[in-house]
Every structure is written in structure tokens, then in C-alpha cells.
Amino acid sequence: MNQDRQTPPGGESTQLPTLPEATVARLPEYLRALHSLADIGRDTVSSEDLAAAAGINAAKLRKDLSQLGSYGTRGVGYDVELLTSQISTVLGLAEHRAVALVGIGNLGHALAGYAGFGPRGFRIAALFDVDDSRLGETINGLLVRHVDDIAEVVATEGISIAMLTTPPHAAQPVADLLVNAGVTSILNFAPCVLSVPDGVDVRKVDLAIELQILSFHEHRKASARTGSSQYAPVKPVPAKKTAKKTATAKIDKSAKTQSPPKNVVPPPPGVTFSDSVVNE
Amino acid sequence: MNQDRQTPPGGESTQLPTLPEATVARLPEYLRALHSLADIGRDTVSSEDLAAAAGINAAKLRKDLSQLGSYGTRGVGYDVELLTSQISTVLGLAEHRAVALVGIGNLGHALAGYAGFGPRGFRIAALFDVDDSRLGETINGLLVRHVDDIAEVVATEGISIAMLTTPPHAAQPVADLLVNAGVTSILNFAPCVLSVPDGVDVRKVDLAIELQILSFHEHRKASARTGSSQYAPVKPVPAKKTAKKTATAKIDKSAKTQSPPKNVVPPPPGVTFSDSVVNE
Structure with missing residues (x-):
């Protein structure tokens, strides 16, 4: 669940192997x-x-x-x-890495108390929030501090990795604070895309997305059982002027209303729409 | 983070497109x-x-x-x-899918209260645990029931997807209960591999693994900055009888003690050990 990046070719200046x-x-x-x-x-x-x-x-x-x-x-x-x-x-686990956690709501609270990080190389070293009702609370002996303290604490604790469990609207500003403080890896639980400078790695954990992928498989299995699906392929939308003569299909409104006829047959794999398609 | 499976070729008996x-x-x-x-x-x-x-x-x-x-x-x-x-x-989200959650510890509790599932197609429909102190508790209006009730509740609620947030030792027996009850998709948060029959999809969310991947990137970036790394490639271990004449390298003990010499140079990408390697 990385944000569409590859490990860049290394090997010139590092002794680590270049790995996919x-x-x-x-x-x-x-x-x-x-x-x-x-x-x-x-x-x-x-x-x-x-x-x-x-x-x-x-x-x-x-x-x-x-x-x-x-x-x-x-x-x-x-x-x-x-x-x-x-x-x-x-994996760089020779040292225990200090991790900051920002956003001490439901999920953040659970992660702050999660016993599974310690044995696998990580120490939650700082907790941050902005909510007055959370500030000053202690979880596993660690004080919840205001995000205004991020720069100071990140420096003091030598933190380079942060977990971000804020609501989506707060995620980008908090990520900016973290990056400015010197954090170079973020595990983002907020359902949004973060914009970060080169040199900062972001991985995403979006739990609803995990369920949606399983939902696809449920749908697939149900379709295989019944031989039918609610899925109707959307026919290409002809552009006004550039439509070729085969591009006369109308938008399949049935897909829009989610009650498509059961007898719609999708194109077999390998069939392309290249003749009738107007790419944007 | 799926368990090493591909979407199997469909298209014969389903109208869903075959997708990677x-x-x-x-x-x-x-x-x-x-x-x-x-x-x-x-x-x-x-x-x-x-x-x-x-x-x-x-x-x-x-x-x-x-x-x-x-x-x-x-x-x-x-x-x-x-x-x-x-x-x-x-994605099969035309209907809201009912989801069971098994293991109402720290993380399970957080997920049971997570507001982000509803708007994205999922309804937590059942909570299970085995711990007497959890049973009978109500979270968001939903009673925590004993795992012995899984079969009955899964049938009643029409549940096909479950989230598994038990300790690792309990994950497989609980997965078996779920599968026997008719659940065909499992989102597994326990750090272990589940064995399930064909037709059951498992996805894994292992939060420590996410941090370990980020740790790799921290290590990589630090190595690039300093031009050195704690990483020393392990030389191939010669087998007693089948070792070829070039396979005289000893096990590099430095990797074992994690204090390798800084001047170890790894093989450039593309170099294989095929001449000196005894594959197991």
C-alpha cells in the first residue's frame, strides 16, 4: 500500500542491495x-x-x-x-526505532496501547493530538502532547517515523509539521493522499479499502455462482466531434442506477475498444 | 497485502471483468x-x-x-x-455488506467504533470474543457475543466478511469457525498466516510489517547519506559434498553479530552467485 513508488535504484552510494x-x-x-x-x-x-x-x-x-x-x-x-x-x-531493525503517533482518537489510542510493535523493532516514543480533552492524558506511561511540540519532541527523541491517525482533513497539515520536524517516513491511516517532498516515504493503511477489495472478491464469487452480476460495462462515451463512426453507443444509464439488466454481456478479455473509443 | 494470490481468471461463468x-x-x-x-x-x-x-x-x-x-x-x-x-x-458495494469482528481487544475495540466503514459500504454487524470480561459489553449498540455463537449469527445476519483481531494463537481456530459458518472473506490483523480452503479470500494487515518496510527505507536513506550500511551480504554456505571449487567462502559471521566491517562491498545488481552457490 505504498503511494505508487518504487524503491529507487540505489547501489551507487549505499551498500544496501537494490531491492524491488x-x-x-x-x-x-x-x-x-x-x-x-x-x-x-x-x-x-x-x-x-x-x-x-x-x-x-x-x-x-x-x-x-x-x-x-x-x-x-x-x-x-x-x-x-x-x-x-x-x-x-x-530492514534497519538493528536499533529499536522511535515512532511518533499523531491523532489519539479511537484508532490512535488502540495503536498507542498495541503491544505488538516492541518485539518487532519499534518503540512508540511520542503521542500528539490537538484535542484539549486528549492533551495531558497518559497512555502506557506516555503523555499526549500538543502537535505544536512536534518539532521539539521529534528532535529530542530522534524520531524519523510517524504514524498518522488524524481525521483526513488534518492529515496534510500534520504531515507538513512532521516533515518539517525531520520525519522522513509516515504510515498514514487517514483515507487521503499525502503530498510530501522527495526523500520522504509514505505508506498507507486504509482499512475500508481492505474491506472493499474483499468485497470485490465476494462479488466475483457470487457472480461465478449465479452466472450473473450487477456489473454492466460502461460503453465508451463518444466525444462530440472526434467520435468515429462506430462510437454510437450511448452511456449505459443502467450502470448509473445500479440496476442493470442481468443479460448484459461484457466484452471477453482481450477485446479492446480501440476502434470505438475516444480516449480523453 | 494479500496472501500471495492472484485474482483467478474468471470470465467463463461470471460477467465481472477479469482484473489483475x-x-x-x-x-x-x-x-x-x-x-x-x-x-x-x-x-x-x-x-x-x-x-x-x-x-x-x-x-x-x-x-x-x-x-x-x-x-x-x-x-x-x-x-x-x-x-x-x-x-x-x-467492487460489489451496491449493497451494504455486513461484517463480523472477532477479537474485541485494543484494536478490535477501536475498529468496532470506527466511523469510517459505514460511508464506504460496510456495516459492523456482529462482535465476538471469548473473554468473560468482554462478553455482554455493548459497543455502538452492538453486543459482544461468544465465538460459539458465530455460526448462528453469521447465518442470521448474512455475513460473508469478517475482520480478525485476535491474538495470533487464536487466529487459526477462529478462522476455522468463521469459514465453517460460511464466511468467505477474512481481513486478518493477527500477525500469522491463515490456512483456509479454496474459495475463501484472506487479506492481511500487519501494522508492524508496515513499520518494518518504512524502517527499510530509513535504513536505505541513512546508508545513502553516509555511504555505509550495517548490511553485509552473507556469502553462500558451501554444502559439504556438493560444493564446487569456488564455493570456499565462509559464512560471514559479521552479519550474525551485526557489526560488519564498513568496507564490505555487495555484488552489483545482475551479478549472480551461480558458480559458487549451492542451492538448497
Whole structure:
């Protein structure tokens, strides 16, 4: 759920391997799986077992780890402790990172009290809000401070990562405050797009979007069962002057009213509208 | 953050378009952006403006929407209401979907009270826990019930989607209860991999993983600034019998102790270890 960026090509000035964003996103899954394996006393693990524990296919795992220079040993697999250490190092988890949390509403409150961050490399080091009723409250021994204190606290605590759980309208101004204070990574829970300068990384967690993606799959499965769908493809809208002669389809109003006829047949995959389409 | 699955090829028995998983994941972003545009009174929007509002590049947006049969009109762009309706329909949001929430701890409590689901197509319809201290509690007018009631309530409320916010050790048994009750989509917040039968979709939200990905970027940026990194690539481990003559490198213990020499140079991208590597 990154904001449409790729890990830029590195390698010139850094010793970190250049990794595709998708590989970076899977490394923490391997790490979590390795910790679970270590907890049950495993010293080595095959790529198949590690892949199963991480919920990722084995070929992809081997390719990912090969990019770190890790190949395992034939008949033995990967050394759990070594690989754990290596992935932790690549992810920059050798040090516990201090994280700020801005917006101590319902979700912020839950995150402030979440026990799962500590064991995985993060320490919530500062809480901020603007609401008088929240200021001065203490959560897990940490005082909720005013966002006006962000610059001071970020500097004092050495914070480079912030979680943003404000309402959407407040997210951009707060992000600006954080960036000006020196924060260079933001995990944004507000359902909006943040504008940040180069060098600042933003990842999004939008819980309603997660449900909407599952809703698509529910819709897909229901359609597959019944052989019908509420979906009616919208026919291309002809532009007034540039419409070609085949572009005579009208806008399918049925899609607009969400009660399309059941017998609308969508184009098969691979069929393009290129002849009848007026691209904007 | 899906569990390594692709939207399977459909189209034979469904009228829904076959869409890549990545496209499906972006549709809710377009939808959110369209709602924001409608809120400020926009009737039409160019692909560039919509892409900017969604935080996605315009070419990708045009390609995604073309897969729905939406192309916009030259010089006019997309009809906001029409496109909103179409994406909502594809996502199966024509009906408000009932969602169950299992695990009413810190995070579950926050999600049960989250106001952001309703406007985006979802109604929390049931809360479950096993903890006596939680049972009988009412959140937003909804009673916390025992997980033993899952089958009955899922049937009564017509629930097909569940959010799972239990501790990791409880996640799999609860997922089994949900699946047996007829739930076919699970949003899993527990840091573990769920095993589910075909036909059940699982998406994961692991907040520590999101932070770990940002940590990677912090590490990368710090390495780029200083030209050094704590990362030392692990040399391939030679297998006892099958090691080739070049596979004489020892395990780099420095990576294990996380204090590698600063002058370790990783292989440039494209260099493979194929000659010296013993794949497991």
C-alpha cells in the first residue's frame, strides 16, 4: 500500500542491495516466520517450510533471499539465526526505532496501547493530538502532547517515523509539521493522499479499502455462482466531434442506477475498444 | 497485502471483468478520490486530476479504468457520478455488506467504533470474543457475543466478511469457525498466516510489517547519506559434498553479530552467485 513508488535504484552510494518494493514488503513476512520457527526451536529451515510459514510461494522466497545473497545449503536449508539477523539488518531493525503517533482518537489510542510493535523493532516514543480533552492524558506511561511540540519532541527523541491517525482533513497539515520536524517516513491511516517532498516515504493503511477489495472478491464469487452480476460495462462515451463512426453507443444509464439488466454481456478479455473509443 | 494470490481468471461463468489483483487494489483509491471530487461539486474529472487525487500515476489509472470499459471523453474526462457508480458496482458495494469482528481487544475495540466503514459500504454487524470480561459489553449498540455463537449469527445476519483481531494463537481456530459458518472473506490483523480452503479470500494487515518496510527505507536513506550500511551480504554456505571449487567462502559471521566491517562491498545488481552457490 505504498503511494505508487518504487524503491529507487540505489547501489551507487549505499551498500544496501537494490531491492524491488515487492521484495522489501515480503522480507518482514520472512522475518516473522523465522521468529516463529526460532520460538519452536528450529535451527534450520528449508525454503519450502519457510515459504509456507510466511504464506508466500517458495520460488518467490528463494528469489527474494538470493537478492540478499542468501541461498541456503542443499539438504539443510537456511540457518534460522543467520537469516533472521541478515533480514533484520537489511530492514534497519538493528536499533529499536522511535515512532511518533499523531491523532489519539479511537484508532490512535488502540495503536498507542498495541503491544505488538516492541518485539518487532519499534518503540512508540511520542503521542500528539490537538484535542484539549486528549492533551495531558497518559497512555502506557506516555503523555499526549500538543502537535505544536512536534518539532521539539521529534528532535529530542530522534524520531524519523510517524504514524498518522488524524481525521483526513488534518492529515496534510500534520504531515507538513512532521516533515518539517525531520520525519522522513509516515504510515498514514487517514483515507487521503499525502503530498510530501522527495526523500520522504509514505505508506498507507486504509482499512475500508481492505474491506472493499474483499468485497470485490465476494462479488466475483457470487457472480461465478449465479452466472450473473450487477456489473454492466460502461460503453465508451463518444466525444462530440472526434467520435468515429462506430462510437454510437450511448452511456449505459443502467450502470448509473445500479440496476442493470442481468443479460448484459461484457466484452471477453482481450477485446479492446480501440476502434470505438475516444480516449480523453 | 494479500496472501500471495492472484485474482483467478474468471470470465467463463461470471460477467465481472477479469482484473489483475493490483488493479482491484487501486479501484478503491479511485473511488475514494471520486467521492472527494463529488463532495467539492465536480461533475467531470480528467485522468490526470483523478490520478493525482488518488495518488496513482495517470497512465496506470487510464489502463485500470479501460479494463472496466471506461475511457472518459477527450477534453472532458470522466463523468464523476458514472465512474463512481461503475467502480462501486464492480467492487460489489451496491449493497451494504455486513461484517463480523472477532477479537474485541485494543484494536478490535477501536475498529468496532470506527466511523469510517459505514460511508464506504460496510456495516459492523456482529462482535465476538471469548473473554468473560468482554462478553455482554455493548459497543455502538452492538453486543459482544461468544465465538460459539458465530455460526448462528453469521447465518442470521448474512455475513460473508469478517475482520480478525485476535491474538495470533487464536487466529487459526477462529478462522476455522468463521469459514465453517460460511464466511468467505477474512481481513486478518493477527500477525500469522491463515490456512483456509479454496474459495475463501484472506487479506492481511500487519501494522508492524508496515513499520518494518518504512524502517527499510530509513535504513536505505541513512546508508545513502553516509555511504555505509550495517548490511553485509552473507556469502553462500558451501554444502559439504556438493560444493564446487569456488564455493570456499565462509559464512560471514559479521552479519550474525551485526557489526560488519564498513568496507564490505555487495555484488552489483545482475551479478549472480551461480558458480559458487549451492542451492538448497
